[in-house]
Amino acid sequence: MQALLFGVLDIVSPYVKTSPVRRTSNLRRTGRPGTPRHRRFTPLRDEAREALHLLRDAPADDWTLGRLAAAINLSPSQLGRIFVDAYGKTPMTYLTTVRAEHLARLLRETDLPIEAAMREVGWCSRGHAARMFRHAVGVTPTRYRMMIRKRAAA
Template identity: 70%
Template structure:
């Protein structure tokens, strides 16, 4: 039995950004929610779906799109066979970021944007039997690639198949009309990826980044860093953001968060001592910056890393 209590749900305990499974359902399934995006392709049979859109029938050629944490159940009419794509939420947000990179600042901005763009978390997409039939060989190969767990050697093939499927499906997805320009970007917060241009980096920006990487524990100020590379603070701020998509101090915060994460994973140093090792003197300040960059507190991060090591 799966973690959500559905006996027909496949084992999804092994982490992968994309998992595909095909199954036949012969009995009603109570509404359940997943912490991922789901695309459910109806291959045979029919059912009545129970979700935020109420009770609606689905049949061959239909695709059910469910956002993360969206309840959905089904009552098969005799039986229904489906292929389900489970897409990690962060992986989907990354795709949105790169799709709209000219208009977005970072992952957090992309997440907010995606929530507004795809404001209907439960949709039935009526591709039709012929259009959906084109997808079946790709879906079968996705299932074959993911059935034995994630394979780094076939990752790009899996992505190519997924993107081919999404290229057919996404024109049917209802989105909310949004007008965005680069000027509407939110201020960049710690974390990657940041929006960057493919252009040569100025030597001063590279030199400043090198100093921060080599000596992240120093009590750097923007004025001191600018003096070290022979620019004014305002000039350094401008060329550094153009090069790395973040201010020098935000870049330093990210470096320290990465170093602290490594210490939390690989050593038994007390958390406050580890914070000092990476250049943070105030535990409260460090915990706040680490959470902004990583998404969880240092204590929770250490707990999660150790739990993963015990699996």
């Protein structure tokens, strides 16, 4: 099945064209960054760096864009703009990435039950956490732990 899919993709992919610019206004809020914008390099604003450190140091906190913006004395829209300019993704997308990295580390290095590890990184709902982890890593937390254990046993 996989060989058939790759065979079809080899034939179709030369004809697929992508746009470097988002075409619709509702795609502006997507979490995945698009192609890098052509811009001159400027120093990172201190507020963007501070927001990054807050998210990285305490990913398990109940962060919202408003709460994060209040912590660094900016409006939520201003924080979102400077964070995307500095790091290429929104603060909440970055938080999801950090939580996924922490969860992956916990699954690799500890024997905590998966639900306990999810709560420790800040995700309360197992289904939501599994979706976010799968989106960031590519596999579910259960499958990730099984892969790590197989690799360690070999």
